[in-house]
Amino acid sequence: MPIFGGGTHPAVSLRLRDMKKPINVLTGLDYWLDNLMCNVPELVMCYHLEGVVQQYELIKTEEIPNLDASRFSPQVIKDIAQNILSFLKSNCTKEGHTYWLLKGNGDDVVKLYDLTTLCSENMEDKTSNPFSVPVAMLLYRVARNMLMDSNCHKQDFPTVRKLLKQCIDLLDEDKHPEIVTSANYLLSDLFVPDDPNEDPCVPASSDTADQEFWDSSCYDDNDDDDVSQDGDNLAVAVIKSVEDLYEREKYRSSGNRPPHEARQPMSVEERARAALSYVSKALLLIDSYASKLAPPKPAPFPSPSKAIPLHYAKLFQNGDDSTSKPEAAGCQGEDQVVSEDTPSQHALTPCHNISKDSWEGQLKILLLKKAATAYFALSDVTNTLGRYGCALRYLRLALLCYDAFSALSFGLLHENRNLQTSLLTLAGDVQLMMAKHIDNHQVYEAELEVKSQDDAVISRSAKQELTKPLCSKHDWATEFSMHDIESCLETSVHCYEEAALKTNRKESHNQFLNVNKRLGNVQNEMGVILMNRASGMEHGPDQDKVLQRSLCAFESSIGAFRTAMDTTNIALLHSNTGRLMRVWAQSCVQQDKEGKRGEFSQQERVYYNKARDHYMKAIHILKDRSAFPMVWDSVQWELSTTFFTMATLLQDFAPLSIKAEEQVEKEVVDLMTRSIRYCDTETESPRQPLAQYRAATIHHRLASMFHNAYRNQSEDQKRKQARSQAEHHYGKACRLFQQLEHPCELTRVQLERVALCEYQLGGQTTAGSKVRTLSTALGYMAECREAMHIIYKELGPDEEDTTPDGENTTSNDLSKNQTVLSSLVPREESEKLLNILESRLQHLLHTLIKTAASGKASSHKHHGGKPRRAGKANRHLPPSQLEQYKKVYASCLRGMAESSAGLMRRVQNMADTLALLPH
DSSP: OEEOOOTTSOOEEEEEEETTSOOOHHHHHHHHHHHHHHTOOEEEEEEEETTEEEEEEEEEGGGGGGSTTOOOOHHHHHHHHHHHHHHHHHHOOSTTOOEEEEOOTTOSEEEEEEHHHHHHTTSSSTTOOTTHHHHHHHHHHHHHHHHHSTTOOGGGHHHHHHHHHHHHHHSOTTTOHHHHHHHHHHHHHHHSOSOGGGOTTSGGGSOHHHHHHHHHTTSOOOOTTOOOOOSOSEEEEEOOOGGGTTOGGGGOOOSOOOOOOOOOOOOHHHHHHHHHHHHHHHHHHHHHHHHHHSOOOOOOOOOTTSOOOOOOOOSSOSSHHHHHHHHHHHHHHHSOOOOSSSOOHHHHSOOTTOOTTSHHHHHHHHHHHHHHHHHHHHHHHHHHTTOHHHHHHHHHHHHHHHHHHHHHTGGGGGGGHHHHHHHHHHHHHHHHHHHHTGGGHHHHHHHHHOOOHHHHHHHHHHHTTSSSTTOOTTGGGGOOOTTOHHHHHHHHHHHHHHHHHHSOTTTTHHHHHHHHHHHHHHHHHHHHHHHHHHHTSOSSHHHHHHHHHHHHHHHHHHHHHHHTTOHHHHHHHHHHHHHHHHHHHHHTOOBOTTSOBOOOOHHHHHHHHHHHHHHHHHHHHHOSTTTOHHHHHHHHHHHHHHHHHHHHHHHHSOOTTTSOHHHHHHHHHHHHHHHHHTOOOSSOSTTHHHHHHHHHHHHHHHHHHHHHHHHHOOSHHHHHHHHHHHHHHHHHHHHHHHHHTOHHHHHHHHHHHHHHHHHHHHTOOSHHHHHHHHHHHHHHHHTTHHHHHHHHHHHOOOTTOBOTTSOBOOHHHHHHHOOOOOOSSOHHHHHHHHHHHHHHHHHHHHHHHHHHHHHHHHHHHHTTTOOSSOOHHHHHSOHHHHHHHHHHHHHHHHHHHTTTSOHHHHHHHHHHHHHTSOO
């Protein structure tokens, strides 16, 4: 026997041998196999004579096959073993049969007997097998122990699955329902685990490589070299003499195993469906077994107030229909088809004989929970694929199974809260997506009606365990309302709220945060929909109700995100609430009988101030732009819009009935300044052009307001301040419009600057000051030259324009020579601005030339025709420059003479004329 050494000494095997008896092949083979199986590296041979030890010999295990008189080939032994195993595998092919491998003394062959066939000839029940139940139980225990082992991996699943299927095939389900049901449950567990958060059916939580191996291993494993045995129950394998064991060539196995065909991995839906098929089989077996144990139901006692019907026919018939009606009624009562959706009284009666302590109850709890988990996996996958009707149908079945096993295991509800939370959360997701795609309601209705045979079996079995089988307590979560977005969103909100209540914040903290984020999201969706609806309604009580509901939804969303500690979404919700306050402010606009807007009201001011407060809260939460730049830019822009809108309304519809004009102007300046402060024109982003345009518009409005104050102000100091502010803001507006290439706005601002100079000219008395002012105004005119070039480029030539050769240009030729862009300036507006520009330019030039000439004449008259120094007019307008202005004036008159020419010709002439102005 092998003896294992202790400590650092190597293990050896000790053998006693009589020196008179030499070792033979079989003895050496026995020693060699023992050492190999025990992993012993050496053999100690102890030789004795009549019990007295003579000597010891140390032999290594790999040297045993080469001993004298005991020579054999280790590879031949391995080939023989492989041949025997292949022989058994090829002939032991009948499921449930017991075989006997026998080699008689002195025989050179090994014989294989089919004991099942031999025993069945002497048994009364020819189909029974005395070895079936023990073998099936052995297979079941091995499979169950493998699954319960902590070291069990997915690589072991094919073996477990094969053991369980063989177990089911060996057993009679009527005689052994418990084992067959348990085996079916274990088979379903191979495809879908119990924990939905670690479900491999969910693609997001499964490893790709591991999933492919797991998928490919779950197909039916029929070995390619299995051969069906339809002949005799005796098979013979010939084994040669031991003297030839050293010749390996005689024992090489012939033939090659055919390669396995490539197998496609199972999809998530296929695996879940496979699990449900085993669950439905098990539930059918349990319900059938329970119905056999149930006592017979007594016949219902007739009501004393109801007459007992008697089957007879009247003697006198008044028509053919009188005889057919009773018979039809009788046939209708006997042949009525009972479907699953309208179950019979027997189907609606719960199986109260099943208790949770019995094996039927325990297994049914596990099976219904497994079905709920599998349906959850199916719903999750179909929801990801956009098949929301199917997802809702699977959720309906999942919640039905959950309610059923919860009714059976009422004392274990706390252990199933994770599953309930997952189901309700997914139901909220599906309802939200169906609300977003409500136009596909017909597709969803069709998908809700589909139901497989397994679904029908599981649904019927689950309803038997409910107190009210037709009404699950979670039916509200899977209701679908056509054409009603709000109902879907309200259902989604209810689902998330219930899921949040069922989630343990300490044990499942991440899940708790996730549910609250989803709750906040769907409440935000509800608020946005209600806000958009209210913006399209007329002002009245109904609009106020919708606005109030929207506000409640936003406030609830803020609370949910605050619970989830999601600061970014809290800031966005404050931004949405600010937008709601602006919509509310717009609903407070007062109009007169003619439909004209009234003054900016105090109620509007209240709601705009509330909007400002919400935007400021959002900015305070975000702190700076570094963490969430896109959210920061959005909130900043909305706040700037609020200040700009409020300032514009105050400026255009000033509440002069309750405030002085100076107070209104001061408030407008303050609001416009704040709007520019939150209008980021420097950061490069898609919104930068809009920000620059708004800043230019604000400067233009402020300049116009100060321009108007300058014209109406009587105090000199305030007039100077107003003129200085107007010139400052006009300059900024011009630079921004020029940078944005908005020619119409640029031209309009420059014309207003010219008007400011013209008004200033009216208060001047000296020729020198007038010349300076007129030169400044003409300088503003000259800056419109670039705007004329942009207008010419964007408008394109009109039909009246001609080529340089004087020939008319068709539209086809123009499309080849010049691309007509989508213009930023309408043709009518550009034509109006051009008319004003032509008239003002002509007037300024005429006034400048006349003023310069009159100033020169008065200077000569004052000094007797002999001036000692140059006059003021000459100091501010040199003769060469005056001659240039005269040329420009002549060109302007020629352009006015061609006023009947096309618009593009006039624009080109104006650009050429402005180019002649001295800089």
